[in-house]
Amino acid sequence: MKFRDLKLKSIVTSMHEKLPKSVPSTSEEGVTQISSSSSLQLEVSKENTINHPIISAKSLGRRVQNRWVWQNFSLELHSGEGLGVVGPSGVGKSLLLRAIAGLDPIQAGEITFGGQPFTSLSMPYYRSLVVYLHQRPAIREGTVEENLQQVYKLRCHQDKVYDRQQILDYLKILGRSANFLEQHSSALSGGEAQIVAFLRGLQLQPQIFLFDEPTSSLDGKTTNDFEALVKTWLHQDQKRAYLWTSHDPVQLERVTDRSITMLKNYDQ
Numbered sequence: 001m002k003f004r005d006l007k008l009k010s011i012v013t014s015m016h017e018k019l020p021k022s023v024p025s026t027s028e029e030g031v032t033q034i035s036s037s038s039s040l041q042l043e044v045s046k047e048n049t050i051n052h053p054i055i056s057a058k059s060l061g062r063r064v065q066n067r068w069v070w071q072n073f074s075l076e077l078h079s080g081e082g083l084g085v086v087g088p089s090g091v092g093k094s095l096l097l098r099a100i101a102g103l104d105p106i107q108a109g110e111i112t113f114g115g116q117p118f119t120s121l122s123m124p125y126y127r128s129l130v131v132y133l134h135q136r137p138a139i140r141e142g143t144v145e146e147n148l149q150q151v152y153k154l155r156c157h158q159d160k161v162y163d164r165q166q167i168l169d170y171l172k173i174l175g176r177s178a179n180f181l182e183q184h185s186s187a188l189s190g191g192e193a194q195i196v197a198f199l200r201g202l203q204l205q206p207q208i209f210l211f212d213e214p215t216s217s218l219d220g221k222t223t224n225d226f227e228a229l230v231k232t233w234l235h236q237d238q239k240r241a242y243l244w245t246s247h248d249p250v251q252l253e254r255v256t257d258r259s260i261t262m263l264k265n266y267d268q
Contacts, residue, residue, distance in 0.1 A: 053078050054114060054241055055100060055130070055208060061108025062095055069095055071108065075260055077208070077241050082234070084252040084259030085245045091262045093245045094135070097210040100243070101132035124156035131206040135213045137197030139188060144196050145181040151200055163203065170199055173229045175221070190217035198226070202233060209233075209242040215251070227255055 053076035060073040069092040077083050085093050098104040100111060102123050111118050118126055140147050149162050168178055174195060188196065194217055201209065209230070215223040234240050246252050252259055 052115075054239070056112045057100060057109065058112075059109040060096075060099065060106050060111070062092060062099060062104070063107045064095075070262065073109070073262075077243060079239050079241055080234070081241050081258070082230075082256040083241070083243050084256035085243055085262065086247075086249070086252065086259050087262035089247075093262060094212050096262070097132055097212050097243060097245065101130055101210055102126055103132060122156075124154070128156060128204050129206050130208040130210065131201040131204065132210040133194070133197055133201060133212060133214050135216060136190070137193055139185045139193050139196055141185055143181065143185070144183050144188075144199075147185060147196055148181075148200055148203060151204065157204065160204070167199060167203060170202060170229060173232060174225045191219070191222060194218065195222075195226070198229070202229075205237075207237075207240055209240075211242055211244040213245055213247075215246075223251075227251075230255065 055077040057073065057075050061071045062069040062073075073096070075083070085096065087093055095104060099106050102118060113121065113126065113130065118130075140150055142150075145164075145167075148167060151157055152160055152162050167181070171177065171180055176195075180192075183192070185193075185196075194214060198214065211230075215226050218226060230242070234242065244252065244256055
C-alpha cells in the first residue's frame with residue numbers, strides 16, 4: 001500500500017475495513033470543531049489509474065464562525081469514476097460537496113475544473129456541468145413535469161429544449177410510469193422529491209454529479225433503480241464522474257471505485 005502526500009495524514013485502506021466508532025464532537029451548528037493542532041485524515045481505497053482529473057481540490061480550507069471545519073484537504077476526481085466520500089456526521093461532507101459545486105465559499109486552497117480554476121468560469125455554466133443533489137431538495141409548486149420544464153426558463157439553459165421522451169426513458173429505469181409527471185409537488189414524499197431533483201439535473205446532461213446521501217429517503221427497490229440510472233448516465237459519456245456521500249459502506253462498495261474518509265485526527 002502506498003501513502004499519498006496530501007499535506008495531511010493519509011492511510012491506504014480497504015473499503016471492507018470498519019469506520020471508527022467514535023464520532024467527533026460537533027458545534028451547535030453541527031460542524032466539527034478542529035483545533036489548530038488537529039488535522040483531517042484521509043483513508044483512500046482502491047488505486048486510481050486515470051492520469052488527468054476532471055476536478056482537483058488542493059489544500060482546501062473551510063471555516064465556519066472562526067472555526068476550521070477542515071484544512072489542507074485535497075482530492076481528485078477522474079473521468080469514468082465514482083468517488084465515495086465517507087465520514088461521521090458533522091465532519092463536513094456536505095460542506096465539501098457544496099464548495100465543489102460553487103455554492104459555498106472556501107477560505108483556503110483551490111478547486112480546478114478541467115485544469116482551470118473554477119472561479120474563472122461562469123457560475124451558471126459551471127453549475128450546469130457540476131450538479132449538486134441535495135439531501136432535501138427544493139421543489140417548486142406545481143406538477144413534476146412543470147418542475148422539470150421550469151429549468152429551461154433560466155437564461156443559462158435557454159438554448160436547451162425539454163425532452164419528454166428522455167424523461168420517460170429515465171422514469172422507466174426508475175420503475176415509474178408517465179403518470180408520475182402529473183403528480184403535484186405537494187403530494188410528493190421525501191424520496192419522490194429526491195427523484196424529481198435527480199431528473200431535473202439529469203436532463204441537463206451534466207459532466208459531474210455530487211450526490212449527498214441521495215438515496216437516504218428511498219426504499220430498497222427504488223434505491224437499486226436509482227443506482228441503475230446513475231450507472232446508465234455514467235456509461236453514456238466516458239468523461240462523466242461523480243462524488244457520492246453515504247454512511248452505508250455496502251452501498252459505497254456497489255457504486256464507487258474508491259473512497260476517501262474524512263476523519264478527525266486527535267493526535268496532538
